Amino acid sequence: MQAAWTHTTVLLEEAVDALLGHAPPYGDVQPPMYVDATFGRGGHSRLILSRLSSEARLLAFDKDPDALAEAASIHDARFSIRHDGFAQLQDLPTASVNGILFDLGVSSPQVDNPQRGFSFRSQGPLDMRMDCTRGESVAQWLTHAPQEQIAQVIRDYGEERFASAIARAIVQRRQSHGEFKTTLELSELVAGVVKTREAGQNPATRTFQAFRIFINDELGQLQTALRACLRILRAGGRLVVISFHSLEDRIVKQFISEHSRQVYDRRAPFAAAAPMHLRPIARTRPTPAEVAANARSRSAIMRVAERTDLVWGGA
Numbered sequence: 001m002q003a004a005w006t007h008t009t010v011l012l013e014e015a016v017d018a019l020l021g022h023a024p025p026y027g028d029v030q031p032p033m034y035v036d037a038t039f040g041r042g043g044h045s046r047l048i049l050s051r052l053s054s055e056a057r058l059l060a061f062d063k064d065p066d067a068l069a070e071a072a073s074i075h076d077a078r079f080s081i082r083h084d085g086f087a088q089l090q091d092l093p094t095a096s097v098n099g100i101l102f103d104l105g106v107s108s109p110q111v112d113n114p115q116r117g118f119s120f121r122s123q124g125p126l127d128m129r130m131d132c133t134r135g136e137s138v139a140q141w142l143t144h145a146p147q148e149q150i151a152q153v154i155r156d157y158g159e160e161r162f163a164s165a166i167a168r169a170i171v172q173r174r175q176s177h178g179e180f181k182t183t184l185e186l187s188e189l190v191a192g193v194v195k196t197r198e199a200g201q202n203p204a205t206r207t208f209q210a211f212r213i214f215i216n217d218e219l220g221q222l223q224t225a226l227r228a229c230l231r232i233l234r235a236g237g238r239l240v241v242i243s244f245h246s247l248e249d250r251i252v253k254q255f256i257s258e259h260s261r262q263v264y265d266r267r268a269p270f271a272a273a274a275p276m277h278l279r280p281i282a283r284t285r286p287t288p289a290e291v292a293a294n295a296r297s298r299s300a301i302m303r304v305a306e307r308t309d310l311v312w313g314g315a
Contacts, residue, residue, distance in 0.1 A: 007108040009043025010297040011242055014284055016047045018240045018304045019099045030234075032056040035100045037086035037225065039067050040107045042074065048101075049076055061086050063131035063216075066109065085130070087221040090228040099238040100229050104222065104248050106130075106212065108296065118212060120187035120204040126180050128212045138186075138211045143179045147171045157219070157247065158210030162194050166207055169193050183208075209245070219247060226255045230277055233307040239278070242302045249301050256280055256305045278305040 019034065032053065036045045039062040048058055060081040062068060071081040082088065086102065110130075111118045117127030117138065126139035142150070151167035154160045166189075173180075173189055180186050187204035194203035213219060229239050239256075243249040259278040281304040286297040 007041040007043065008294045008296070009040075010103065010290070010294065010300045011284065011286060011302050012043055012047060015044060015101055015103070015240050015242060015302060016051065018282060018284075018302070019101050019238050020048065020051055030096075032098045033096060034058050035089065035092075035097055036060040037089060037100055038062065038103045039071055039081055040064075040103060041067065041070050041109060044101055044103060045071075045074070045079065049074070049079060052078060054078075059092075061088065063134075064107075064110065065131070065133060067107075083131075085221050087224040087228075089225050089232060092228070092232045094231050095234045097232045097237060098234055099240070100233065102222075102225070102241040102243075104218075104242060105244040114183070117183055118208070120183055120190075120202055120208045123182055123184045126183050126186055128208075128215050130216045136215065138215050139180050141211075141215060142170060142174065153214045154207055154210045156210070157213040158206035158208075159247075160194075160206040160210065165193050166190055213247070219251060222248060222251055223255075226252070230259060230307075235307055235309055237307045238281070239305045239307070240302065241304075242300055244299050244301075249303070252303050256303060260305065276308055279308050280305050 032055070034048060034052070034056065036048065036058060037060075039045055039060040042060075045058060045060050052058060056078060058079050060071060060079070061084050062071070062081065063083070063085045065083075068081065068083055071079075089100070106118055110116045114122035114124030115127075116132070117125050117129075125137070126142075127137040129135055129137055145153075147167045147170075150170055151163045154166055155163035160166065169189055169192070170180075170186075187202070187208070190204040190207045191202075226239075233239065241252045243252055256278055257280075260276050260280050282302070284302040284304070286294075286300050291298045
């Protein structure tokens with residue numbers, strides 16, 4: 001019998017309040033359309049639906065087949081879901097969406113289910129794909145990845161100072177014992193290389209994070225999605241992003257900052273500045289009570305911005 005892998009939605013009320021709790025976008029004559037770009041187990045989507053008007057619509061995205069199965073339990077004509085990653089937001093028409101919510105990273109059911117291969121604590125296939133029906137698993141990638149690439153991935157996406165030593169040990173192990181098959185094979189090897197680590201952190205934490213981000217192209221997909229948001233949001237629409245580590249949050253922070261300032265053309269000093277496209281609204285962290293109830297929320301940061309105009313230059 002399959003375990004019931006549960007998920008506690010982080011910043012649930014705060015995120016939905018930020019998405020919906022403001023005046024309707026000005027000049028909006030179309031029925032409201034909202035997007036849950038990371039359906040997961042549907043915590044945000046269900047609360048959004050409970051607050052939407054009868055004419056509003058909610059479109060969700062998720063790569064995970066298990067998330068699609070969960071979405072099938074929502075019987076609401078206002079709701080639909082696409083089996084796609086959020087990079088496919090670029091398919092939506094210009095100025096068609098009133099608000100977009102991202103809850104980035106891996107969900108608790110994905111981590112807790114050993115068969116998904118995300119956890120360094122449990123024995124399972126070394127997979128880590130968000131969508132296990134598409135693409136290459138971590139185990140498959142490690143059968144052919146050059147040592148230099150492995151080291152770069154661990155260094156760039158895991159911010160791991162032992163990246164070169166870990167990559168060298170992986171290649172040596174591959175040459176002597178063949179391909180990695182399980183999560184514990186990899187985590188035990190990394191633990192043998194990483195002799196020092198922050199208190200309470202598993203030596204394999206950063207390596208597993210790096211491989212997960214790389215194999216799912218998480219940062220590249222996020223950058224593509226954010227650019228799409230700037231185009232598809234209606235004037236006055238909200239962008240809400242919850243991130244759980246510094247690499248994601250840095251991308252979101254820089255994106256909002258870049259598009260929330262006026263740009264002057266140095267070649268034409270007397271010309272009017274190009275208008276800003278976003279207005280920062282809030283930066284929110286979980287309350288101590290939420291962290292006490294759900295330790296996985298402790299690193300979460302939610303950033304909120306509002307679309308200020310409909311000028312779009314295609315950049």
